[in-house]
Amino acid sequence: MKVTFKVLLTIKNEGIIIMIKSLKSLILVIGASLLLVACGQQGGGAGSKKSKTLQNTKKAGFVKCGVSQGLPGFSNADASGNWTGVDVDVCRAVAAATLGDANKVKYFPLSAKERFTALTSGEIDVLSRNTTWTLSRDADIGLTFVGVNFYDGQGFMVRKDSGITSTSQFKSGMSACVNIGTTTELNMRDFFNSKGIKYEPVVFEKADEVVAAYDSGRCDTYTTDKSGLAAQRTKMKDPDAHIVLPETISKEPLGPVVRQGDSVWEDIVRWSLNVMIEAEEYGVNSGNADSMKDSENPAIKRLVGAEGELGAAFGLDNEWSLRIIKQVGNYGESYKRNIADTGILPSRGPNELWTKGGILYVPPAR
C-alpha cells in the first residue's frame, strides 16, 4: 500500500508538470492511474488461510513488537538499549518461534494513548505492553487479546508520612495522578464515585510524567496497576517514602494483543505464550529442554518437538516451541529474572501455576 501511494504521488506531480508544459503525454498518465486503481484493489485483502503477517515478518527478518516506554519488570530498556521484562519475553518468544532467533525483535516504545492505533494501523504486529483485556477493547476496535501473561489489579500509592494506610481514609478534594487512555482512568472514577468522594484527576500521557507529578506533590495519590506501582516506586527519588495501599479495586488481566483478521498469526502469538507457561508446568526449562526430548512423558515430548506435528498448524517447523524454551525460558524463569529478582514483586501471588495455588492455567498444547 505504502509503495503504491508513493508511486501515485510522484506520478501525480509529474502528471501536473506534463499537463502544464504540453498535453502530449496525457494518454500515459491516464494509463498509469488506471493501473494504480487496479493495484489499489488488489492490496487490501488480508485474513486468508495463510498468515500474511507471518509472511511479512519473515520477509522483514524481525518481529515488530509494541512495548511500554519503560516499566521495570515488564518492558524496560537498559542504558545500552537492551529490552528486558516479561512483556518483552513474549515478543522474544514469538521471534524465536517464527524466525528462529529470540533477538530478532524490533521494539516500538508506545504510550498508552498510541498503542492501539499503532497495532491497528500495522506499525506493529504484536502489542505486548501491560495492556488490560476488556470486552470493549477485544470486541469493538479491531483487536484480539490472545491470553494473559500477568494477573494484576489496580491499587493506590501514597506518601508514607501522609498517615494513610487504607483507601477508606481518602477524603474529598484529594487529587489523583493517572495515565491517559488506561482502564485505570475509568476504574478510578467507579471507585471514588462508589465512595462518594469528589476528587481531582490529573491526566498525563507518559508514565514518567505521572510519576514526576506525584513525586513533586502535585497529586496526593498515584494510581495504576499494582505491579506498575511496585515497578515505578523503584524509579522514585526516595522509594521508601511511599507505600502501596493494600486494597485492590479492579481486575487487570494483562496480556499480548494482535490485530483482528489474521487468525493464524493470532494463534502463533497465543501459543508462544502458552508454551512458556506449559513448559513451567512440566518442569521444562532453558537448561534441560534438549535432554527432555528423551522424556517418557508424551506431553513433554510434544512440547520440545520430539513428537507430533504441532508447528505445521501455524506454518512453522516442529522445533518452534523448543526454541522458545531454550532461548527465552519458561514463564517461571521469565518471572524470576524480570520481576522477582529485581525486587519488584518477589511473591508471585495469583501469577503462580494453578498446580501451586495460583490461577495460571493454559489449555494443553496437543
Place this chain on the structure above:
Amino acid sequence: MKIKNLASGIGDFLDDRPRLKRYLPQALTLFFIVFVLGYFTFNAQVNMGNRGIVFGFGFLQQEASFDIQFSLIDYDGSYSYGRAYLVGLLNTILVSVVGIFFATILGVIIGISRLSPNYLISKFAEIYVEIFRNIPLLLQIFFWYFAALRALPLPKEAINFFDISYLTVKGWFIPKFIWTNFSFLLSSILLAIVGIFLTYNYAKRKQEATGQRIPAFFISLGLLIALPFLGVFLGNVGLSFEYPTLIQQTTTIYNFKGGVGIIPELIALALALSLYTATFIAECVRAGIMGVGKGQKEAAASIGLTPGQTLRLVVMPQALRIIIPPTTNQYLNLTKNSSLAAAIAYPDLVLVFAGTAMMQTGRAIEIVSITMLTYLTLSILISMFMNWYNKKIAIKEK
C-alpha cells in the same frame, strides 16, 4: 518513436480544438483530487473492514465514564462522550481567550515600548521579543509547568497573599465572588454601556454638524460610575467573598477548600501562550506604527492636534489597518497552539477528546476528524470576525 508520433498527433488534435485544450487540464486536476480522496477512503474502508471496525458516530451518545479535572459546565463521568467533547472544546476556548487577551495587551505595550525614545525601555522590549520569540513554544510550556510551577510549595506552606489568595503546587486559590441581586448591577452596567454609545454618536454628529465639541469622555466616565452605583444602591446588591481555607485531611495532606482554584496546568499554558504570542503581536504593532508616514504626524501637528489626538485620530486608525491582518494570524496560531496542552495535562479538546475519549472508544478516524473540523471551524470563526473588523476600519472611499 511510435509514442512520440502518437503524442504529437494528440497535440495537433488538441491545437485544433482550443476549448477542449483549455478545460482538459482542469478536468484532469479535478479527476486526480477526486481519485486521491477516493483512494484514501477506499483504503480505509477495506482495512477497517478487515479488522472488524465499524465506522459511526453513535458513540457520542454513550456514557463517557471518565472524569475530567476541570470543567466550565456540569460534567462527570455519567455524561456522554458528546458532553465530554463540549467540556474539552470550552476549555480550549477558555485558554485561547485568556491567552489572546493577555497576549494583545502585552503585545501592544511591548510593541510601543520598542519605539520608545528611552533607550532602556526600547532595549528591554527588544530583548524580551528576541528571547521569547526564539525559544520553541513547547519548551516554554514545559519550563513554566515543570520548572516554575512545580517548584511552588505544598498547600501547607502556600505562598500567602493577604490571607485571601494562595499559590501552591496544586494551583492558585482565589476568593469566590458571591453576589446577591446581581441582575440589577448587570442591567445598570449594560445601561451605562448603551448610554456611552449614544453619547459618542451624538457628540460625533453634533461636531460634524456644528463643529461644537462635547466632552464625551467625561460624560461617559460619569455614566459608567453613576449608573452602576445607582443600581447597587437601589437594587440592594450585595457582594460577599468565599475565601479558600486550608483544611488538614491526613497527617501531612492539606488541601484548600472553598474559593476558586485555578489549576497550574491552565496557568502554565496561558502564561506560555501569551508570553510567546505577545512577541509576534509586538512586532505587528511596531510595523504598523512605523508604517504610517512621518508626514502624517507632521501634518496633524501643523493643524494644531495635540500629540494624544495625533496618535488617536491620525496614526492609530492608519496603523490598525497594517496591524490587523498579521495579528489575526497570531490569534489563529495561539488558538491552534493551545492544543499543546496535552503535553501538560490541561484538559483541552485534544487531551480529553482526541486523548481519553479516543482511547476508550477506539474510534480514531471519527474522533480525529471531528477534532480537526473543530479547530478548522474555530480558526475560520476567528478570521471571519477579524476580517469583519478589518473591513470596518478600512479606508472608506467617499
